[in-house]
Amino acid sequence: MKRNEVENCLLCNSPIDVPVTWKTLLTNEFPRTICLECEEKFEICKTSNEEVTSLYKYNEQMKDYLHRYKFMHDLLLAKVFRYQLHYHLKKTKELIVPIPMHAEKRKERTFAHVDELLNEAVIPYTHLLEKMTTATQASKSREERLNTPQIFQLEQGVIVQQKDILLVDDIYTTGTTINHAKQLLLDAGAKSVKAFTLIRG
Amino acid sequence: MKFKLIRSNKRFLYKGIIVEPQVRDFFTGRIWTRSNTPFHQEKVNAYIQQNYFNVKSGITSQPKGIFLRQSFTCNRCYNQIQHEFVQYNCAKCEKICVYCRHCINMGRVTSCTNLILWNGPLPLKYQKHVLDWDGTYTPAQKQAAQELTESMNNKRSHLVHAVCGAGKTEILFPAVLHALNKGLRVCIATPRTDVVLELFPRFQKVFPNTNIHALYGNAPKQAGFSQLVLSTTHQLFRFENAFDVELVDEADAFPYTIDLALQQAVLKAKKEGAPIAFVTATPSTQILNTVKKENWSYSFIPKRYHNHPLPVPRFEALWSYEKGITRGKIPLKLIEWTEKRLSNREPFLIFFPTIQLMQKAIPLFQRMNEKILSVHAEDEHRKEKVIKLRNEEIPGLLTTTILERGITINNVQVAVVGAESKIFTSSALIQISGRVGRNVQFPEGDIVFFHHGITAEMDEARNEILRLNKEGFGS
Ligand SMILES: [Zn+2]
Ligand SMILES: [Zn+2]
Numbered sequence: 001m002k003r004n005e006v007e008n009c010l011l012c013n014s015p016i017d018v019p020v021t022w023k024t025l026l027t028n029e030f031p032r033t034i035c036l037e038c039e040e041k042f043e044i045c046k047t048s049n050e051e052v053t054s055l056y057k058y059n060e061q062m063k064d065y066l067h068r069y070k071f072m073h074d075l076l077l078a079k080v081f082r083y084q085l086h087y088h089l090k091k092t093k094e095l096i097v098p099i100p101m102h103a104e105k106r107k108e109r110t111f112a113h114v115d116e117l118l119n120e121a122v123i124p125y126t127h128l129l130e131k132m133t134t135a136t137q138a139s140k141s142r143e144e145r146l147n148t149p150q151i152f153q154l155e156q157g158v159i160v161q162q163k164d165i166l167l168v169d170d171i172y173t174t175g176t177t178i179n180h181a182k183q184l185l186l187d188a189g190a191k192s193v194k195a196f197t198l199i200r201g
Numbered sequence: 202m203k204f205k206l207i208r209s210n211k212r213f214l215y216k217g218i219i220v221e222p223q224v225r226d227f228f229t230g231r232i233w234t235r236s237n238t239p240f241h242q243e244k245v246n247a248y249i250q251q252n253y254f255n256v257k258s259g260i261t262s263q264p265k266g267i268f269l270r271q272s273f274t275c276n277r278c279y280n281q282i283q284h285e286f287v288q289y290n291c292a293k294c295e296k297i298c299v300y301c302r303h304c305i306n307m308g309r310v311t312s313c314t315n316l317i318l319w320n321g322p323l324p325l326k327y328q329k330h331v332l333d334w335d336g337t338y339t340p341a342q343k344q345a346a347q348e349l350t351e352s353m354n355n356k357r358s359h360l361v362h363a364v365c366g367a368g369k370t371e372i373l374f375p376a377v378l379h380a381l382n383k384g385l386r387v388c389i390a391t392p393r394t395d396v397v398l399e400l401f402p403r404f405q406k407v408f409p410n411t412n413i414h415a416l417y418g419n420a421p422k423q424a425g426f427s428q429l430v431l432s433t434t435h436q437l438f439r440f441e442n443a444f445d446v447e448l449v450d451e452a453d454a455f456p457y458t459i460d461l462a463l464q465q466a467v468l469k470a471k472k473e474g475a476p477i478a479f480v481t482a483t484p485s486t487q488i489l490n491t492v493k494k495e496n497w498s499y500s501f502i503p504k505r506y507h508n509h510p511l512p513v514p515r516f517e518a519l520w521s522y523e524k525g526i527t528r529g530k531i532p533l534k535l536i537e538w539t540e541k542r543l544s545n546r547e548p549f550l551i552f553f554p555t556i557q558l559m560q561k562a563i564p565l566f567q568r569m570n571e572k573i574l575s576v577h578a579e580d581e582h583r584k585e586k587v588i589k590l591r592n593e594e595i596p597g598l599l600t601t602t603i604l605e606r607g608i609t610i611n612n613v614q615v616a617v618v619g620a621e622s623k624i625f626t627s628s629a630l631i632q633i634s635g636r637v638g639r640n641v642q643f644p645e646g647d648i649v650f651f652h653h654g655i656t657a658e659m660d661e662a663r664n665e666i667l668r669l670n671k672e673g674f675g676s
Binding site: 007068072073074075076106107108109110111112 | 284287289290291292293298300302305306308309311
């Protein structure tokens with residue numbers, strides 16, 4: 001990752017000209033990818049609890065970001081939060097486990113959006129889960145979401161006994177996805193399961 | 202044309218597939234991503250199998266330069282700016298693929314995307330087009346209209362240089378009618394969505410027998426084959442080899458002037474050898490150079506249709522306006538100017554160089570009159586706010602350069618704050634000045650450039666307006 005890797009803001013395309021200071025030199029590893037104005041439009045999320053930590057609120061700016069990244073498939077935007085994700089996850093002692101996509105869905109999107117966020121942030125992770133259904137949570141009603149049977153299964157041959165696990169997903173809304181994964185892992189003998197998401201909906 | 206139709210019809214019998222008119226009408230002249238059409242995938246695949254489409258890869262790469270580095274080209278938008286291509290591990294192909302960020306708003310194109318071009322029978326153009334317009338031309342308009350029609354007929358490219366308020370849309374009518382009735386497909390393109398939205402109802406009204414499509418971001422679906430297409434230059438990414446005549450309105454507007462891919466899009470959308478016409482009040486040096494180099498024909502209208510001279514901007518120093526507004530104080534001269542508009546009940550526009558400064562200013566202006574509003578490019582209610590000003594529901598609007606062209610408001614008075622700012626180029630300032638005095642009942646009005654130091658661009662704009670008035674009125 002070089003300096004000047006990105007010259008124009010990945011979101012608004014205006015030139016990024018941040019003066020070089022000692023601080024920017026020290027954080028050389030993750031040069032800026034969006035301009036200050038775009039960054040200010042993201043809102044920090046302050047309501048986190050013991051179980052789930054989230055970094056940002058789901059405001060207009062985040063809605064637009066997620067649309068462009070996940071649905072317009074602008075994979076380059078995985079870089080936007082790399083510094084923040086790295087900063088929050090680098091000292092994690094738990095095993096980091098991304099919420100997986102169904103294989104078919106992944107082919108359709110051509111990338112796994114949670115994995116790519118972590119890749120850009122240089123955070124190592126392990127896949128333990130497999131998604132069994134192609135239906136997305138967003139397409140279901142609240143009632144349906146609460147009553148769906150388990151949507152994940154353990155990947156073949158994984159052992160989770162006595163492990164402390166941190167699930168990572170892009171967005172936390174009703175908590176159904178996280179709860180399904182958590183229940184499965186606890187039933188399989190995991191010691192603790194917490195969650196971390198980029199966004200709280 | 203006839204020969205082609207017969208040949209295609211033969212092939213269509215031979216292939217034994219019935220070509221649906223909807224499919225034919227939609228795809229004629231278009232370049233589309235295979236997996237994202239308005240038709241069922243199996244249907245599209247069947248047509249492809251029967252060779253009704255040419256298929257090409259979304260992105261091609263070629264070794265370039267002495268080091269033979271891979272250089273990518275997007276086959277939809279013709280972008281070749283290398284840093285706008287992103288290589289990634291594609292989960293679909295399980296190898297490294299590339300996508301183009303330049304045209305990603307229209308749905309992503311990757312190296313593993315198929316782009317399809319219609320290759321089957323062409324739509325029948327049997328309609329008798331009529332022009333239902335009872336307006337009259339000024340002698341200058343009439344001459345320009347004739348010259349343009351002649352150029353298009355002789356497949357010669359053309360520049361119409363007409364001052365703001367010369368009535369340039371009407372000048373297009375005869376050329377469009379002539380081409381349509383020759384069975385040609387015509388496109389009127391412009392960089393600005395606002396201009397498409399303004400032109401659409403006007404063309405629908407005067408060409409009542411013509412199926413016209415208006416294309417812009419998020420435009421509704423429109424049925425049938427349209428022989429006359431009104432489109433943003435952006436949407437032309439989705440056409441290839443489609444038009445026999447192309448007219449580009451406001452060709453000097455942002456972002457067309459700086460976006461090479463957009464300029465390419467305009468060229469690739471027309472058929473080879475098809476003529477192109479630019480219509481503008483402020484031709485850029487680049488356009489003027491092309492006109493000279495390629496020997497285009499040229500029409501010039503220095504006068505407004507109502508035969509009154511263009512209002513000439515006056516310069517007023519407004520020292521340290523930015524500091525003042527930031528501290529919560531509008532400079533006195535600007536207060537006085539606004540108060541005068543309010544007491545005279547004259548609608549007004551005040552242009553600002555940045556959204557930030559405008560947003561600092563709006564609460565201060567609302568203390569003078571709470572109904573004053575502001576607009577900028579991303580404002581969802583942009584259209585409604587302009588209509589409110591036109592209907593005199595609000596006294597005035599603060600705006601960024603987004604309203605520099607395309608809008609007409611009777612008796613509007615205009616101020617530019619910070620006219621020395623970079624964003625106010627001479628052509629922007631000429632366009633802004635062109636908002637004033639457009640209506641025959643109010644042919645005059647105030648146009649003032651408030652500044653913190655006079656720039657060459659300001660001088661150039663004023664001198665050009667004086668020159669045009671001299672050309673038009675010889676005084
Ligand atoms: Zn691929
Ligand atoms: Zn492209």
